[in-house]
Amino acid sequence: MLVVLCVDLDDDLGRKTDVQTPVIGQSDVEAAAVALATADPEDSDVNVLFEGVHLGETIEDETVTVAAVTGTDGGDVAANRAVGEEVDTVLASLSTAEDVHAIVVTDGAQDESVIPVIRSRVPIDSVRRVVVRQAQDLESMYYTIKQVLADPETRGTLLIPIGMLLLIYPLVEITRQFEQIPNLTLGVASGILGAYLLVRGLGLDRTLDTAVERIRRGLFTGRITVVTYVVALALVLIGSVNGAEDLAMPQTTAETINTGARLVYGTIVWIAGAGIIASLGHIADEYLRDRFRWRHLNAPFYVVAIAAVLYSVAGYVLEALSPTALAITLTASTLLGVFSTLVFAIAESKLGTDGARSDPRDASP
Numbered sequence: 001m002l003v004v005l006c007v008d009l010d011d012d013l014g015r016k017t018d019v020q021t022p023v024i025g026q027s028d029v030e031a032a033a034v035a036l037a038t039a040d041p042e043d044s045d046v047n048v049l050f051e052g053v054h055l056g057e058t059i060e061d062e063t064v065t066v067a068a069v070t071g072t073d074g075g076d077v078a079a080n081r082a083v084g085e086e087v088d089t090v091l092a093s094l095s096t097a098e099d100v101h102a103i104v105v106t107d108g109a110q111d112e113s114v115i116p117v118i119r120s121r122v123p124i125d126s127v128r129r130v131v132v133r134q135a136q137d138l139e140s141m142y143y144t145i146k147q148v149l150a151d152p153e154t155r156g157t158l159l160i161p162i163g164m165l166l167l168i169y170p171l172v173e174i175t176r177q178f179e180q181i182p183n184l185t186l187g188v189a190s191g192i193l194g195a196y197l198l199v200r201g202l203g204l205d206r207t208l209d210t211a212v213e214r215i216r217r218g219l220f221t222g223r224i225t226v227v228t229y230v231v232a233l234a235l236v237l238i239g240s241v242n243g244a245e246d247l248a249m250p251q252t253t254a255e256t257i258n259t260g261a262r263l264v265y266g267t268i269v270w271i272a273g274a275g276i277i278a279s280l281g282h283i284a285d286e287y288l289r290d291r292f293r294w295r296h297l298n299a300p301f302y303v304v305a306i307a308a309v310l311y312s313v314a315g316y317v318l319e320a321l322s323p324t325a326l327a328i329t330l331t332a333s334t335l336l337g338v339f340s341t342l343v344f345a346i347a348e349s350k351l352g353t354d355g356a357r358s359d360p361r362d363a364s365p
Contacts, residue, residue, distance in 0.1 A: 003102045004066045008045045009111040011070040011080050015264040016040050022086040023068040024093055026056045032068055044107040045131045052105050078114060101125045226365035261317040264310050272307030276300045294347040301340035305333040
């Protein structure tokens with residue numbers, strides 16, 4: 001037995017008509033096609049349904065059953081799952097001991113994404129993609145462009161790069177009027193376009209959307225780390241600039257180790273400040289969310305100890321710190337780290353595993 005499956009992945013048939021799916025039987029599929037054509041003559045799934053009816057009439061060497069299966073208007077996973085369930089219903093309705101094979105009829109590559117789901121249930125002999133003949137004419141090209149522009153995802157992906165390319169020439173002309181370098185505008189525009197294409201091509205747009213959403217939630221839910229991380233980033237940038245200025249200063253030696261020492265010596269104070277502010281913000285957030293642990297307080301002390309070690313070593317290399325001062329700093333940094341670890345470990349053992357705020361109602365009278 002051969003089953004002709006007309007696939008409507010986005011469920012235009014169910015959304016635009018009162019037809020219940022799956023539709024099984026050649027006459028019922030034909031009636032469903034008429035109903036959809038009446039509701040929306042421009043819908044391409046109408047041609048899919050009529051193609052299924054046509055195949056049912058032309059194949060005469062075996063028993064043929066025509067059926068229409070639909071998905072959902074949601075994501076691809078939900079739509080594929082819905083099509084699979086309707087295919088199961090169609091196969092369960094067949095009363096035959098013969099081997100069942102299928103011909104899948106679709107209107108494009110998007111609907112063909114469900115083919116692996118159908119193949120897992122019934123062998124597929126062929127796939128028919130219905131293409132309307134008028135689509136080759138100039139008249140239907142307008143309709144095709146109109147449909148593409150109506151899709152928000154396609155519109156953003158296609159039109160934004162084209163629009164940016166078209167903006168390059170007027171930007172260059174504007175800069176010429178102000179007697180500035182046109183190459184700068186061309187470089188900035190092409191850089192923005194290249195960054196956009198890389199973000200879209202690597203699929204980073206979802207990551208960026210997630211990051212923006214987290215920042216938005218942080219702003220409206222009182223996350224202190226949003227502020228402290230911004231301050232920390234600013235301090236890192238200032239420290240980087242300060243380190244670059246130190247590198248630009250006259251050097252007493254050309255050795256690479258001195259260059260690295262100058263960079264560390266000029267940036268470590270700012271980076272340490274950034275680390276302390278970020279860790280304090282994280283500690284405050286953990287406390288407000290009742291997930292505070294005493295060991296969290298180690299972070300700012302560790303940052304100070306590590307920064308002091310790096311700063312003193314860099315200063316000693318640059319002959320800005322004496323050996324005695326270096327030894328004192330290293331010893332003090334080690335003692336600071338050990339002392340903070342022991343103190344907060346004892347605090348956890350004596351006061352409990354966390355320092356979360358307790359409910360006064362839980363206390364004994």
